[in-house]
Amino acid sequence: MEMNREKSVSELIAQNHSKRSLLKFTENAVPKFLLVCAVVSILTTIGIVFTLLFETFTFFKTVSFIEFITSKEWHPMHSNPNFGILPLVTGTLLVTAIAITVAIPIGLGAAIYLSEYASEKMRKVIKPVLEVLAGVPTIVYGFFALTFVTPMLRQVVPDLSIYNALSPGIVVGIMIIPMIASLSEDAMSSVPNSIRQGAYALGATKLEVAIKVVLPAALSGVIASFVLAMSRAIGETMIVTVAGGANPTTAIDVTSAIQTMTAYIVQVSLGDATYGSTVYYSIYAVGMTLFVFTLVMNVLAFFISRKFREEY
């Protein structure tokens, strides 16, 4: 009996030792693995930026940078090619402006309702359904714009072209509603209840509390959500490719065809642009322009959310 117990204890101690050393190895190895994962994503970002920079630099060896940013004509395939980015930028911003006009009122309204008025039961139903909008593939939105929204709009605007800026603008707006609603609602929900209770104590109505107290308190988060949504709208590709047309122009006309930066990239990529040709490198120049736009928007969102954050 004594002998058995001693053996048993010895074995247990030995087991413990090997377990501990294995644990030590794991504790050392896993953090390194996690670091590698983090580094991979950083390197990917760096790779994308360097590719864009390098190829864009190659493009500007043959095309004047001044022409690129000032010319109002984008006709890369003509016998005297013209590479002025303004028509593509105009098309992109026109669609984005329409999208923002649609999405901000609806998204913000939804956020106010969800954070201030909805019962717990109602919130549990509405919020997931709203998130579904974010999960719809954008190619589906594109066909929705072309085959449903455009014909419907033509009942109201008879002169609307089959390809126009209005229809994809509205649908891009619908696409970014969940982003605004969700982020704004989070910002409002994070406002402490004590502030609400203080306002109620002073006799404020629910609407006054929502709009004059909670919304201003959450403003940094709300505006950040607007900017991020704009960034998303600028980068949207399939909706504008399917429904927006292929007519680069600086004219501000929502009823006529336009072309966005993203749609141009799709168009050239579908064609047979010869590797190494100026048209081929123009894809990277346009891509770099898009990257700069969205980078500025994201930095702006970050700046706003930090600068105007309120301390409670």
Place this chain on the structure above:
Amino acid sequence: MKKFKRSMLALTVVAALALATACGSGEEASKGNTQTASNSSQASEQKEEKKEEKLSGTIAIDGSSTVFPILEAVSEEYNQVQPNVKAPVGVSGTGGGFKRFVIGETDFSNASRPIKEEEAALAKENGIEYIELKLAFDGLSVVVSKDNDFVDYLTVEELNRMWVDGSDIVTWKDVRPEWPDIKIEFFSPGHDSGTYDYWNEVVLKKTDIRKDAQLSEDDNVLVMGVAGGKGGVGYFGYAYYYENQDKLKVVAIDNGNGPIVPTEDSINDGTYAPLSRPMYMYVNKESLKRPEVLDYLTFLNEHVGELALEVGYINMPQSDYDKNAEIIKNAK
């Protein structure tokens, strides 16, 4: 309490055994599937070997960028049958292709027009004997929306005035005064397509297309654009119009001898000028002595009709392909 624990343990063991059994069954099933698949592939390989002798070599092909899409499709299909025969297709243009062909540099030369007298003379001078084969027809359809009830025909001159860069035509009234004042929207295949090249040659007269024309490599986008409004106008291969007759109206073209509507007949017999033309292939007779060249050519003649349709051209009647086969046989 101890009894409960024991029975739980027993239950767990039983469950584990059941799971293991299920996995085992799965393995056996998948093994069986593998064997079956293996048998199938062996059988089909044997069939293929009996059917086709393995050939190898390189065939030199150059010429028209208009004919290129068909030959590219043929080479891709043929590569499935004979993986070791390489048949890359160059696009030096009809004239460029002939330059190489008449000095014996290429086996085949694709052309969107018959060989010229000077080119034929050069070939004779260099001792190059050749045969001429027709492959298919290129026919362009000018289309407007089904809703367009006033455009019945257009002259080639009117088309040119409408489509060239710098055109001041904005509405249909600008084309013909008796037509309504509706804004025209222009839809065109992209610069990368052979259809555009053809249009550029016969309508634009080698000048640039108007800047507000909407270009797309996807013919569906063009169909949608033209069909989507009363003022839309566009063009693409006849085959593509044929597939979308429910949405589009084809426009008769007047080239000086009255309006002609594109049909397979008017395209085949050449009356639908200048928007239809046969596409040719010239074959060096000497090259036909190589087995891979003869086999490729035979394959081409058998499949070129369907492949032409696939890439948007128009196939010839079967009797014309039979004529080709006769020409090939006699050339050996």
